Amino acid sequence: MPNDQQPEPTNQPTDSSRRTFLKTSSVGILGAGLGLQQKIAQGAYVKADETLKVGLVGCGGRGTGAAAQALRADKNVKLVAMADVFGDQLKKSLSNISKLPDVKDRVQVDKDHQFVGFDAYKKLIATDVDIVLLATPPHFRPIHLKECVDANKHVFVEKPVATDAVGIRSIIATTEEAKKKNLTIVSGLCWRYETGMQETIARIQNGAIGDITSIESVRFLGGIGKLAVREPNWTEMYYQMRNWYYFTWLSGDFIAEQFIHELDKVSWMMGEYPVKCVATGGRQSRTDKKYGYIFDHFSVIYEYANGTKYHATTRQQQGCPSKFHDIVQGTKGRANLMKFHITGENQWRRKARRTVMHQLEHDEMYKALRKGETINNGEYMAKSTLMGIMGRQAAYTGKEVTWDKMFNSKENLGPDGYTWDSKPQEQSVAQPGITRFI
Incomplete structure (x- = not known):
């Protein structure tokens, strides 16, 4: 995958509209300080008191959590649409989010914006939501992300982002398109946003434990x-x-x-x-x-x-x-990443408590949008998958x-279509020495 480029930042428009920003905002500089491998681009911004509309695709436990975290990240975010292949799952998720005392007043998902079925994601993305949270089973991530970027939506993408190399190649192509459109893609690989992990890894990269x-x-x-x-x-x-x-x-x-x-x-x-x-x-x-x-x-x-x-x-x-x-x-010491601890010639231990990294990734996303910046975690989320x-x-x-x-694998694990009568590919438990690489 080609490295991120660093185009010259544009001047801030004098009368940029909220909708124009959400579709076209900003080009700029590369952000490397936190180890996020993210492209930060400067341009128009969304005022702090302007509402950002969020839609959730995939209403399981992780999706429900992501929706709550999005609402907590910014007081002017509203959850206005939800989509899931299962109607009962959507209702359960909506009920659970609506009971959270700190965000329930900004859960505003009416009946017309509760979409059910395999095509529910299309219906949600076709609405006027600004940001889409993708938290379905990973197989669907390449399809859903492409639909979001084609529709000029900013996206939170839960990990992993595919289940085969065909899906990975699609994700890479889509994230490159998102860069051209200056759309934000934040990954659910939350350790990248944990401040203790950032410091630990930075110390290792700066030679604290040697080679x-x-x-x-x-x-x-x-x-x-x-x-x-x-x-x-x-x-x-x-x-x-x-x-x-x-x-x-x-x-x-x-x-x-x-x-x-x-x-x-x-x-x-x-x-x-x-x-x-x-x-x-x-x-x-x-x-x-x-x-x-x-x-x-x-x-x-x-x-x-x-x-x-x-x-x-x-x-x-x-x-x-x-x-x-x-x-x-x-050669000079040992690091325990989970404990933020280094022993040896350059001993160090982070004393602060571990942060709530699932929340931090959303906090950073909405801060960037408010400042007219974009984040693109696409490369590392594809490669780590x-x-x-x-x-x-x-x-x-x-x-x-x-x-x-x-x-370059040609194996495509998906079915030919997506209905309840569609037939998943015949599979069996893999047997080393017998199962072939495709």
């Missing part, structure tokens, strides 16, 4: 919530959508859907992405057919261009101890997978 010799990430957790039990009248598409997490075409498997945070932190720290990987993985606990065909454990060895190895291991198995860390060993997919495919196939090979 990095090895990296280890561990994320051992029990798994996610309950399955939806299949009812007799459900089609296969309906069942898989209700249980999207357990189907790779919808979630990307949990190495991409959950472990992406660790992969993103490490490649942010390294300032690059790995050139290849090998992996193992499988199913030991979630073996029943009801768990779809995702794995319950992965162990990946990523290798960077300079030969540095990154050992990344994760599991979701009930009844086992939880463990969660990122350890970076260098691809890194997860790369590790998954190495584990599924039992083969070494290079970055270039993964990026």
